[in-house]
Each structure stands twice: as C-alpha cells, then as structure tokens.
Amino acid sequence: MITVTGSVETKLSADKAFAFMREFENTSTWDPNTPVMDKLTPGPVAVGHRYHAESEFRGKRQTLEYEVIELTENHIKLRGENKTVTAFDSVNVSPSGTGSLVKYTAEFSIKGPAKIIQPLLKPAFMQLRDPALNGIRDTLNAQAAG
Numbered sequence: 001m002i003t004v005t006g007s008v009e010t011k012l013s014a015d016k017a018f019a020f021m022r023e024f025e026n027t028s029t030w031d032p033n034t035p036v037m038d039k040l041t042p043g044p045v046a047v048g049h050r051y052h053a054e055s056e057f058r059g060k061r062q063t064l065e066y067e068v069i070e071l072t073e074n075h076i077k078l079r080g081e082n083k084t085v086t087a088f089d090s091v092n093v094s095p096s097g098t099g100s101l102v103k104y105t106a107e108f109s110i111k112g113p114a115k116i117i118q119p120l121l122k123p124a125f126m127q128l129r130d131p132a133l134n135g136i137r138d139t140l141n142a143q144a145a146g
Contacts, residue, residue: 001107001108001109002107002108002109002110002118002121002122002125003105003106003107003108004105004106004107004108004125004126004128004129005103005104005105005106005129006103006104006129006130006133007101007102007103007104007133008101008102008104008133008134008136008137008140009096009097009099009100009101009102009137010099010100010101010102010136010137010140010141010144011098011099011140011141011144011145012099012100012140012141012143012144013095013098013099013100013144014074014093014094014095014096014099014100014101016143016144017093017099017100017102017140018073018074018091018093018100020139020140020143021076021091021093021102021136022045022071022076022091023039023045024037024039024045024051024066024068024076024078024089025037025038025039025051026139027053029135029139030132030135030136030138030139031131031132031135032131032132032135033055033056033057033128033131033132034053034054034055034056035054035055035056036052036053036054037051037052037053037054038051038052038053039051040052045068045071045076046068046071047068047069047070047071048067048068049067049068050065050066050067050068051065051066051067051078052064052065052066053065053066053080057124057128058124062082062084062085063082064080064081064082064085064087065080065081065082066078066079066080066087066089067079067080070090074092074093074094075090075091075092075093076090076091077089077090077091078090083111083112084110084111084112084114085108085109085110085111086108086109086111087106087107087108087109088105088106088107089104089105089106089107090103090104090105090106091103091104099144100140102136102137102140104132104133104136106125106128106132108121108125
C-alpha cells in the first residue's frame with residue numbers, strides 16, 4: 001500500500017473546517033488533481049453515502065466510486081475503488097489555537113498485474129500531496145477571511 005499523508009494549519013475553526021471537509025463533494029474545490037467529485041447519495045453525509053470521482057493521475061483521468069465508511073464529529077474515511085486501485089481517504093480535524101489542524105491521508109493499493117510495480121508508483125502518488133494540502137489550507141483560510 002502507498003500512503004500519502006500530511007497536515008495543514010488553517011485559520012478556520014475546527015467545527016467549520018470539518019463541516020466543509022466532510023462534504024466530500026467539495027474535494028474538487030481544493031484538490032487540483034480531482035476535477036470531478038459528485039455526491040450520488042442525497043441528504044446529509046452519513047456512513048454509506050456514495051460519490052463519483054474523476055481524478056488526474058500521470059496524465060490520465062481515473063474514475064473511482066467512493067463510499068463513506070467512517071464518520072465521527074471530527075473524522076471521515078472513505079473507500080474508493082475502480083478496476084486498478086483501491087483507495088482510502090481520511091480527514092481528521094482538530095482545534096489548533098484559534099483555528100484548526102487538518103490531517104489528510106490517502107492510501108492506495110494497486111490491483112491486478114500492475115501490483116508488482118506498486119513501489120515504483122509511489123513518487124507519482126507523492127506528487128499529489130502538496131497541491132492537495134495547499135488547496136485545503138488556502139480554501140479553508142479563504143473561508144475564515146470571508
């Protein structure tokens with residue numbers, strides 16, 4: 001499994017930051033590598049809710065179906081899958097000073113024959129990290145300022 005993780009501090013309160021982050025359809029506003037994230041299940045976010053995602057990876061658009069598998073007052077975890085990869089995305093938000101600390105973790109497990117090259121793909125997955133973390137920080141800070 002390839003794990004990509006990092007944290008950012010924001011000026012937005014933990015409650016407001018998590019309220020935004022748990023609405024996973026907002027991913028396309030902060031992650032430049034995920035231009036499409038559509039909520040498929042109506043109503044407030046809950047375990048079992050599903051999303052359709054389209055992500056850019058190594059110059060190709062990948063489609064994944066995500067499902068919320070854990071949800072608490074400051075944590076959400078989703079499982080995404082397609083023919084070639086299983087992904088787990090987790091967001092944890094905690095208070096930090098007058099703002100919040102947002103920890104984002106994405107875990108990827110390659111399926112099928114390509115699994116043998118999984119270690120070689122780690123650098124490509126790591127390149128997704130900083131743009132996503134910067135997007136989280138900038139988007140939440142803009143909300144705090146607005």
